[in-house]
Amino acid sequence: MIRFVDVHKSYRVDGKDISALQPFNLDIADGEVFGIIGHSGAGKSTLIRLINLLERPSGGSVLIDEVDLTRLDDRALRDQRRHIGMIFQHFNLLSSQTVAANIAFPLRLAGSHDEEAIASRVAELLERVGLSAHRDKYPSQLSGGQKQRVGIARALANRPSILLCDEATSALDPQTTASVLELLAQINRDLKLTIVLITHEMDVVRRVCDRVAVLDAGRIVEHGSVADVFLHPKHETTRRFVDEALPEEAAGGAALYAHVPGRILRLSFRGEATWSPTLGRVTRETGVDFNILAGRIDRIKDLPYGQLTLAMQGEGTDRALGALRAAGIEVEEMTR
Ligand code: ADP
Numbered sequence: 001m002i003r004f005v006d007v008h009k010s011y012r013v014d015g016k017d018i019s020a021l022q023p024f025n026l027d028i029a030d031g032e033v034f035g036i037i038g039h040s041g042a043g044k045s046t047l048i049r050l051i052n053l054l055e056r057p058s059g060g061s062v063l064i065d066e067v068d069l070t071r072l073d074d075r076a077l078r079d080q081r082r083h084i085g086m087i088f089q090h091f092n093l094l095s096s097q098t099v100a101a102n103i104a105f106p107l108r109l110a111g112s113h114d115e116e117a118i119a120s121r122v123a124e125l126l127e128r129v130g131l132s133a134h135r136d137k138y139p140s141q142l143s144g145g146q147k148q149r150v151g152i153a154r155a156l157a158n159r160p161s162i163l164l165c166d167e168a169t170s171a172l173d174p175q176t177t178a179s180v181l182e183l184l185a186q187i188n189r190d191l192k193l194t195i196v197l198i199t200h201e202m203d204v205v206r207r208v209c210d211r212v213a214v215l216d217a218g219r220i221v222e223h224g225s226v227a228d229v230f231l232h233p234k235h236e237t238t239r240r241f242v243d244e245a246l247p248e249e250a251a252g253g254a255a256l257y258a259h260v261p262g263r264i265l266r267l268s269f270r271g272e273a274t275w276s277p278t279l280g281r282v283t284r285e286t287g288v289d290f291n292i293l294a295g296r297i298d299r300i301k302d303l304p305y306g307q308l309t310l311a312m313q314g315e316g317t318d319r320a321l322g323a324l325r326a327a328g329i330e331v332e333e334m335t336r
Pocket of ligand 1: 011012013018019020038039040041042043044045046047
């Protein structure tokens, strides 16, 4: 659906070209939630703004449903942009307008004059984002989470097929972040629209995204399904994002367990394997002992997964590792 072909982007600053994005190719599929993660200055905002051509690429093509946006005239581009909604970190609401007027704004901008139709569409959108009771309030009377819900309703007004989210939860507390992400996931499910979000938090990616690209200094250093990238990070930058999940271990590495007897193993499992009592069965069958040192059992979007760090002792350890692997558990031995 969204395709970048040999796209790159430089900004001209004081007569010099400063590269923001190195040439890259990327496909984002219809109906998926695609995350772009990177540190500040990595090029995330530039990349997401290429999708609606708020930034023009310095070279290459940006295609949506096979239409090359870079070749459209102003009028055709305006039409294309109606299919793309966007929400922002700081909401960008009109402070002098009510919630309802903010949501109606893009409808009026698109040329709608039918007041009844506008009112009914606004009511429907308010209901979807859970703000029906707040229609006549002004943005200053709303919490951050409610403001972002208005932003989402406004972005959906013209029934876009793509929703771009520019650090949409970065200004919100963790609990509000979770509820806004849940709303985005629900919208993705119900309306089947494609969501592209940029963030500097791996947890945002883990909760809602299907696939992710990791940006580092203007380069996509890794991309793939969130489960693959999260459980098997290859690039150093990805590793650091992922290590937010087991921060103590990331900081100390295997050295943390220098005095722990036995072999130090890191087990990763996902999907159905999460619910099987495999570890118990294998240790019983092989007679090994184990001790859990660190761990996390959680979900990557809807996929259950777990990561456990164990110390294992006993003559049957090699056999136990073989049996764990045979049961679909990934086992990595940490050297120390
Ligand atoms: P991120 O969103 O990951 O923080 P950006 O896309 O904002 O990264 O920026 C990528 C690089 O491009 C940075 O080095 C930034 O300074 C530069 N940059 C971004 N926008 C502009 C601009 N309008 N003019 C000049 N340089 C810019």
